[in-house]
Amino acid sequence: MAIEKFITTISRVVPIPIEEIDTDQIIPARFLKATDKKGFGDNLFRDWRYDKNNQPIADFPLNNPKYSGCILVGGKNFGCGSSREHAAWAIADYGFKVVVSSFFADIFKNNVLNNGVLPVQVSEAFLAKIFAAVDANPATELKVDLVNQTITLIATNESEGFEINAYKKDCLLNGFDDIDYLISKLPEIEAFEKKYKG
Amino acid sequence: MGKTLFDKIWDAHVVTEIQDGPSILYIDRQFIHEVTSPQAFTGIEARGRKVFRPAQITATADHNIPTMDQHLPIKEYLSAFQVEKLKENCARHGITYYGLGDEYNGIVHVVGPELGYTQPGMTIVCGDSHTSTHGAFGTVAFGVGTSEVEMVFASQCIMQPKPKRMRITINGELGKGVTSKDVILYILSKLTASGATGYFIEYAGSTIRNMSMEARMTVCNMSIELGARGGMIAPDQKTFDYVKDRKYAPQGADFDKAVEKWKQLYSDADAVFDKEYSFDATDIIPMITYGTNPGLGMKITDKIPSLASVDPATKETFVKALQYMGFEPEQQLLGKEVDWVFVGSCTNGRIEDFRLLAAMLKGRKRAPHINTYIVPGSYLVEKQIKEEGLDKIFAEADVELRQPGCSSCLAMNEDKVPPGKYCVATSNRNFEGRQGPGARTILASPLTAAAAIITGKITDPREFL
Ligand code: SF4
Numbered sequence: 001m002a003i004e005k006f007i008t009t010i011s012r013v014v015p016i017p018i019e020e021i022d023t024d025q026i027i028p029a030r031f032l033k034a035t036d037k038k039g040f041g042d043n044l045f046r047d048w049r050y051d052k053n054n055q056p057i058a059d060f061p062l063n064n065p066k067y068s069g070c071i072l073v074g075g076k077n078f079g080c081g082s083s084r085e086h087a088a089w090a091i092a093d094y095g096f097k098v099v100v101s102s103f104f105a106d107i108f109k110n111n112v113l114n115n116g117v118l119p120v121q122v123s124e125a126f127l128a129k130i131f132a133a134v135d136a137n138p139a140t141e142l143k144v145d146l147v148n149q150t151i152t153l154i155a156t157n158e159s160e161g162f163e164i165n166a167y168k169k170d171c172l173l174n175g176f177d178d179i180d181y182l183i184s185k186l187p188e189i190e191a192f193e194k195k196y197k198g
Numbered sequence: 199m200g201k202t203l204f205d206k207i208w209d210a211h212v213v214t215e216i217q218d219g220p221s222i223l224y225i226d227r228q229f230i231h232e233v234t235s236p237q238a239f240t241g242i243e244a245r246g247r248k249v250f251r252p253a254q255i256t257a258t259a260d261h262n263i264p265t266m267d268q269h270l271p272i273k274e275y276l277s278a279f280q281v282e283k284l285k286e287n288c289a290r291h292g293i294t295y296y297g298l299g300d301e302y303n304g305i306v307h308v309v310g311p312e313l314g315y316t317q318p319g320m321t322i323v324c325g326d327s328h329t330s331t332h333g334a335f336g337t338v339a340f341g342v343g344t345s346e347v348e349m350v351f352a353s354q355c356i357m358q359p360k361p362k363r364m365r366i367t368i369n370g371e372l373g374k375g376v377t378s379k380d381v382i383l384y385i386l387s388k389l390t391a392s393g394a395t396g397y398f399i400e401y402a403g404s405t406i407r408n409m410s411m412e413a414r415m416t417v418c419n420m421s422i423e424l425g426a427r428g429g430m431i432a433p434d435q436k437t438f439d440y441v442k443d444r445k446y447a448p449q450g451a452d453f454d455k456a457v458e459k460w461k462q463l464y465s466d467a468d469a470v471f472d473k474e475y476s477f478d479a480t481d482i483i484p485m486i487t488y489g490t491n492p493g494l495g496m497k498i499t500d501k502i503p504s505l506a507s508v509d510p511a512t513k514e515t516f517v518k519a520l521q522y523m524g525f526e527p528e529q530q531l532l533g534k535e536v537d538w539v540f541v542g543s544c545t546n547g548r549i550e551d552f553r554l555l556a557a558m559l560k561g562r563k564r565a566p567h568i569n570t571y572i573v574p575g576s577y578l579v580e581k582q583i584k585e586e587g588l589d590k591i592f593a594e595a596d597v598e599l600r601q602p603g604c605s606s607c608l609a610m611n612e613d614k615v616p617p618g619k620y621c622v623a624t625s626n627r628n629f630e631g632r633q634g635p636g637a638r639t640i641l642a643s644p645l646t647a648a649a650a651i652i653t654g655k656i657t658d659p660r661e662f663l
Contacts (some may be wrong), residue, residue: 019515020391020491024629029608033262033276035236035283047631052617075515077392080425080491081629082608083327084234085343106361106395106427107327107341114345124511165359167219178345179241182353185213185222186250189353192213192224 003116005175009097009144010154012069014061015134016045021074022081023108027090029082040086041093062094066138070097073130077101079108088112098144100151102127113168114178120144120151126160129153146172200466202363203432204398207338207463211321213355220357226320227254228350229306230293232284233261233610234325238348239287249291251354256315257288257295260305262610265573265600268298277611291351302445304576304602307331307544311415312578314444318433318460323350328544328626330421333430334414335437336463338398340428361427362472364397365465368405370479375660377554378413379546379624379643381405382420383485383495385477391493395425397473400465405479406431411440412550419545420626423492432464484659487628487641488531489519494628498646498658501530522630523638524618534656536640538621540571540633541647543607546624547575549582551644556588558648558662559595565654570597571613573605597651609634622650 031043049060056063072091078101079087088111091099099112100120109119122130133140133153143152146169152159164172171177182189201209213222230238235257242249249255262277272278281298288295296303302313307328310316318336323329327341346356366385386393399421406414414431421429438457441447448456487495488502494516496502505527508516520527541547541555552574564570572592574580580602583589592599606613607625609632615621617636624647628639642650645659652662 017514018518019512022491022627022629024608024627024632028631028635029610032233032610033280035280036240037237047635052635076511077395077425080391081327081627083325083341083343083422085237085325085345088343103392103395105392105425107343111343111345114343165219167216167357178357179245179349179352182222182349182355182357183245183247185355186353189213189222189224189355193354196210196224 003175003177006116006118006146006172008146009070010141011071012067012139012141013071013073013134014067014069015073015131016061017075017131019075020077020080023079023084023087024081026079026087027084032084032086037089038093040090041095044090044094070095071100071142071144072096073100075101076103078104080105083107085111088115088117092117100130116172118144118146118172120162122151122160122162129158199470200468202465202469202471203336203400203430203463204338204363207319207321208360220359222355223321223358224355225323225350227256227315227322229310229324230255230257230347231261231306231326232259232280234344235287235347236280236283237344238351241348242351247352249293249351252292254354255293257284257293258303258306258309259284259297261604261608263298263603264611265603265605265613268601301577304578305544305547305604307419308547308575308579311335312444312576314441314447317441317447318437318463323356327422328419330428331415331419331544333418333421333428334411336430336433336460338428338430341422361398362396363400364394364473365400365402365471367403367476368479369403370405372405372479372482375484375645375663376482377643377645378409378416380482380485382417383487383641384482386420386423386493387485387495389424389475391423391491392425397426399426399429401429401431407434410550411436412548415548416545420492423626433460484643484646486531486646486656488523488525489516490522490628490630492626492628492641494519495641499532501528504528531656532658535654536620536622536650536656537567538569538615538619539647539651540606540621540623540625541644542571542573542575542605543625544575545626546644547573547579549579551624552583552588554644555648556591558645558659559597559651560591562595562652564596564651568651568654570651571600571606572597573600574602576602606633608632622647622656
């Protein structure tokens with residue numbers, strides 16, 4: 001059950017310049033009743049995307065035809081709140097491959113990584129630049145290069161490096177997942193247990 | 199150099215470290231519930247595997263369940279389906295499951311400690327961010343995503359990078375009417391909702407030492423609201439006394455042996471933390487939130503900050519939050535009329551919380567326009583409420599006691615607050631729509647909630663003491 005391999009991505013972006021976007025907004029609790037991982041994309045940002053009568057709110061970025069692409073850009077402390085992995089499934093299911101922010105909540109970061117979506121943490125300044133560039137020209141493209149760990153505003157060639165731990169990077173590049181890895185380590189885990197439980 | 203409490207427990211559970219990567223961390227106990235586990239069961243079954251250590255996993259149904267008529271089948275189809283799935287999955291994999299109607303059912307973070315599953319020195323995970331609650335016993339306990347739930351199913355381990363360590367010290371005596379909930383809301387108002395991201399917190403100081411186990415759980419519970427991975431408190435005699443004789447705690451001579459080990463669980467005097475904060479308990483009074491994240495809180499007697507005083511970087515969030523809440527900068531909230539009061543959740547759904555509520559409601563009545571959700575955290579809490587006669591006090595105050603569950607904390611069941619209505623809630627999150635689409639949540643202590651039931655307004659509970 002490997003995840004999809006991550007390759008260098010060049011794409012337009014969907015900007016949501018709001019801070020503290022919590023996972024209750026990304027996927028409200030009432031949509032957590034499914035027992036598989038599919039279909040959550042339909043309800044991604046449900047309450048910001050649709051009004052009370054289920055009509056799309058025209059100027060919400062996901063509904064605005066100006067914006068497209070597989071890179072989601074959000075304000076600081078993206079993904080805070082509940083640990084629900086459904087938020088990551090919704091983002092992946094919608095078709096995003098990359099989420100950019102100046103700060104990610106811990107559990108969320110792990111969750112997207114475990115679903116083949118790359119969280120790219122940039123500086124406040126660079127984030128502001130992305131928002132400004134997309135505001136000026138919605139067709140602005142970003143390039144995300146995982147091998148070299150860089151993110152670039154293509155039009156101006158402005159670039160910034162980002163961090164990712166070597167193990168996770170390897171997993172994404174090769175489409176491995178942690179569970180296969182842990183299963184391969186079961187003998188070691190059993191040996192540890194023996195010692196630990198005495 | 200000495201070790202922190204966190205390091206002592208973490209290091210004892212590392213199976214191996216991956217170079218430039220996470221550690222493989224052994225997990226003593228995993229708790230699961232109906233919402234974040236089904237995909238993990240499907241996952242390991244798709245790999246053709248059984249759960250590796252079912253005896254170290256405990257399941258309860260809590261998030262979706264109704265809090266009335268629990269003896270009847272769950273009406274809402276999808277909720278019923280999820281709960282049924284959990285039951286089936288547990289049966290198939292040999293996992294202990296406390297379903298609706300079971301004497302040990304309840305919110306996962308209330309049930310774990312009260313059954314003695316939660317013991318000092320353990321590593322504990324659950325697909326639920328408030329797993330940090332168990333840290334009150336001196337455990338390394340934290341919330342994980344469903345992929346990690348599956349990792350524990352497959353190997354009783356997860357892959358985790360080691361977080362940094364933070365210590366928050368609070369010294370001094372709390373004033374009358376000031377609870378541990380106010381302490382954590384106060385810390386949140388100082389450090390913000392991302393103030394501890396990347397850290398594991400140890401709470402220390404005389405104020406924490408003087409707290410009961412229940413009160414300590416409330417503090418650790420909301421560590422996640424600070425962005426922390428988890429929060430913990432070094433165990434002491436109070437901890438040992440709480441754990442003693444609980445159903446799944448070590449018994450007799452085994453217990454004494456365990457206590458000897460647990461006594462080693464403290465941060466060495468020369469241990470170094472990556473970050474330290476300290477606060478003075480005498481500066482804390484009853485607290486409320488005014489915004490849509492738990493960091494946007496203030497003393498109940500304060501005014502909402504002015505626009506000029508907020509950090510320009512967070513201004514947009516601040517304005518948006520106030521718009522949603524229907525508040526203005528510099529507004530005072532004391533005396534503001536509210537519509538609902540929710541007392542419950544894994545933050546404040548334990549017996550002590552209901553004792554506080556009952557003490558204040560005794561001889562008083564609910565304001566006629568106030569609706570309430572009064573929801574015990576577990577069947578055992580409910581039982582004790584009845585044994586102590588608190589339910590009679592509630593009835594006399596014209597307040598209805600419901601059945602246990604997460605209820606209006608996240609409103610996955612019917613316990614919703616209608617759009618635009620204000621709810622004083624003892625839970626942990628005031629996010630937009632958390633208690634139902636359009637609902638407006640004001641987080642507070644059980645005492646402040648009780649005061650709001652009586653007056654129908656945001657009220658300083660010290661007025662009634
Ligand atoms: S009471 Fe609320 S915070 Fe606690 S486990 Fe239930 S839903 Fe989560």
